[in-house]
Amino acid sequence: MEVRAGDADGPDQPGRPGQRTRREFEYIRHGTVSIIAAPNVHTGQALTERLDRNNADTFIGFLR
Numbered sequence: 001m002e003v004r005a006g007d008a009d010g011p012d013q014p015g016r017p018g019q020r021t022r023r024e025f026e027y028i029r030h031g032t033v034s035i036i037a038a039p040n041v042h043t044g045q046a047l048t049e050r051l052d053r054n055n056a057d058t059f060i061g062f063l064r
Contacts, residue, residue: 036062 014021034051036059051058 038063 004023034054035048036051037046037048039045040047047062049062051062
């Protein structure tokens with residue numbers, strides 16, 4: 001899995017006197033990943049799973 005910072009939308013905007021230069025960003029999704037986690041109270045470990053489909057059937061299957 002890879003997480004990246006947003007891409008700059010345009011050039012920097014000059015700040016008003018006494019303020020810093022402003023940088024504009026536009027949030028662009030490059031794809032999403034559904035991840036689910038639950039603690040195992042008997043062992044103290046975390047159970048994790050990457051989901052291909054994020055729906056109730058997949059969630060219930062994870063809990064079993």
